[in-house]
Amino acid sequence: MGKLFGTDGIRGVVGENLTVDLAFRTGKAIAAVLKEEKGRKPLVTIGKDTRISSDMLESALIAGLCAVGGDVMPLGVLPTPAVAYLTVLRGADAGIVISASHNPYEHNGIKVFNEFGYKLPDATEEKIEEKILSDADIPAATRGEIGVLQHGLRQAKEAYINHLAGSIESDLAGLRVLVDCSNGAASATAPELFGRFKCYADFIHREPDGVNINDRCGSTHLESLAEQVAAGKYDVGVAFDGDADRCLMVDERGRFIDGDKIMAVCGTDMKRRGKLNGNTIVATVMSNLGLHEFCRNSGIDLVCTAVGDRNVLEKMVECGYRLGGEQSGHMIFTEFATTGDGQLSALQFLQILAASGVAASELVSPCPQYPQVLLNVPVSAERGVKEAIMASETLKAAVAQEEEWLHGEGRILVRPSGTEALIRVMVEAKTEPIAQQSAQRLVKVIRDC
Numbered sequence: 001m002g003k004l005f006g007t008d009g010i011r012g013v014v015g016e017n018l019t020v021d022l023a024f025r026t027g028k029a030i031a032a033v034l035k036e037e038k039g040r041k042p043l044v045t046i047g048k049d050t051r052i053s054s055d056m057l058e059s060a061l062i063a064g065l066c067a068v069g070g071d072v073m074p075l076g077v078l079p080t081p082a083v084a085y086l087t088v089l090r091g092a093d094a095g096i097v098i099s100a101s102h103n104p105y106e107h108n109g110i111k112v113f114n115e116f117g118y119k120l121p122d123a124t125e126e127k128i129e130e131k132i133l134s135d136a137d138i139p140a141a142t143r144g145e146i147g148v149l150q151h152g153l154r155q156a157k158e159a160y161i162n163h164l165a166g167s168i169e170s171d172l173a174g175l176r177v178l179v180d181c182s183n184g185a186a187s188a189t190a191p192e193l194f195g196r197f198k199c200y201a202d203f204i205h206r207e208p209d210g211v212n213i214n215d216r217c218g219s220t221h222l223e224s225l226a227e228q229v230a231a232g233k234y235d236v237g238v239a240f241d242g243d244a245d246r247c248l249m250v251d252e253r254g255r256f257i258d259g260d261k262i263m264a265v266c267g268t269d270m271k272r273r274g275k276l277n278g279n280t281i282v283a284t285v286m287s288n289l290g291l292h293e294f295c296r297n298s299g300i301d302l303v304c305t306a307v308g309d310r311n312v313l314e315k316m317v318e319c320g321y322r323l324g325g326e327q328s329g330h331m332i333f334t335e336f337a338t339t340g341d342g343q344l345s346a347l348q349f350l351q352i353l354a355a356s357g358v359a360a361s362e363l364v365s366p367c368p369q370y371p372q373v374l375l376n377v378p379v380s381a382e383r384g385v386k387e388a389i390m391a392s393e394t395l396k397a398a399v400a401q402e403e404e405w406l407h408g409e410g411r412i413l414v415r416p417s418g419t420e421a422l423i424r425v426m427v428e429a430k431t432e433p434i435a436q437q438s439a440q441r442l443v444k445v446i447r448d449c
Helices: 020-039 055-067 080-089 122-133 153-165 190-194 223-232 259-272 289-298 308-317 343-354 360-364 385-390 392-407 434-446
Strands: 010-014 043-048 071-077 094-098 106-112 175-181 200-204 238-239 247-250 280-284 301-305 323-325 331-333 372-378 411-415 422-429
Touching: 020 043, 020 055, 020 094, 020 106, 020 122, 020 385, 043 055, 043 080, 055 071, 055 094, 055 106, 071 080, 071 153, 071 411, 080 094, 080 106, 080 153, 080 343, 080 411, 106 308, 153 343, 175 190, 175 223, 175 385, 175 411, 200 223, 223 238, 223 247, 238 343, 247 343, 259 280, 259 289, 259 323, 259 331, 259 343, 280 289, 280 308, 289 301, 301 308, 308 323, 308 331, 308 385, 331 372, 343 360, 372 434, 385 411, 385 422, 392 411, 422 434
Parallel strands: 043 071, 043 094, 175 200, 175 238, 280 301, 280 323
Antiparallel strands: 010 106, 094 106, 238 247, 323 331, 372 422, 411 422
16 A cells, blocks of 8 residues: 555545645646556546535646646546446546545545556556655646547446446336435436336435535435335335445335345345356455355355455456455446446346345345444554554454354454554454453453553
């Protein structure tokens, strides 16, 4: 991980550590690296979510790209996976997304895809970062070499929606669906997408004003969706995050359906249709013990990676697997996409639900969910402190003691945060009180360390 690029691009609070000047220099650096690698003038697509700062950052990025001789295709407000898809479709050399995903509106970010729709490799990110941080000037383009804008937003958006709609064969007739757009990028696409089908669909939180993105709505705040689904007698509720690369759901009773359960349902269906390559689902170490149990009982192999959809995708590409994701709602269907796509995930699940003839609660019931307690322990931000605590023999012994106490009917994961001065403690057990007791004891050990 570099000084600027984290696990999901450049992130920060706009006006503090993510500034217009940084965005301008990032645009210049991206164009310069692409020109060096391609040996010609590059074309870059650029999309954004609905944050108040996105227009400003977009303008700065476009100015930087064009100043160094890159052409730019602005796509407007679109989900992150739409930018990845359209980058490939339009034959662009890279795609940029301005979004901070599920974070509050004051945050924003700059994420870059390569010409194949995948996140940039580390080596390319390092080249870009070096140019951003270097004192050396990046030569400006002059005369006819200055970059220009290439428009086509309406056609691009329609192409993406056509792609999603074509990923399923069902018309979804008979379903009543409530969709939470999180006042984010899905507001620009979900109404038209669901309008292509025969399901009855209503929408909430689809009026972005620049500051209400993810505000008590979307995949990180399912409470209002759950309440309205149960009250309105909908068959299912669907929630996206700010850039619509995540999808979580609630059943007809308003009970949460996480990424593990969505993958269990879709994996079973893909196995039945001969589409589950390697008979394998790829998840992360944060996936619930219930998914492990479900896969074991269903004859499906479960491969777990480190946390992060980037790690999931790398394993999928490496081994040719077709389904993977995270409990938090990033699901990747590599038959149709190069990144997590919330709307695509929703359609895959809804197609199965429509054909099943059963309620959503019954459809997901074969995948159990062990109570899970996740506690964050603040530690000193001083360099090396997290690493020293994680290497502590005292902590290792405490974890082993707690695992023995669970008698094989639970799971413990202690890991440092990649971005904050925190150590995260996750405990799963047969009951929540047992998980809570174990987690609290480990928190005390970490604090004592």
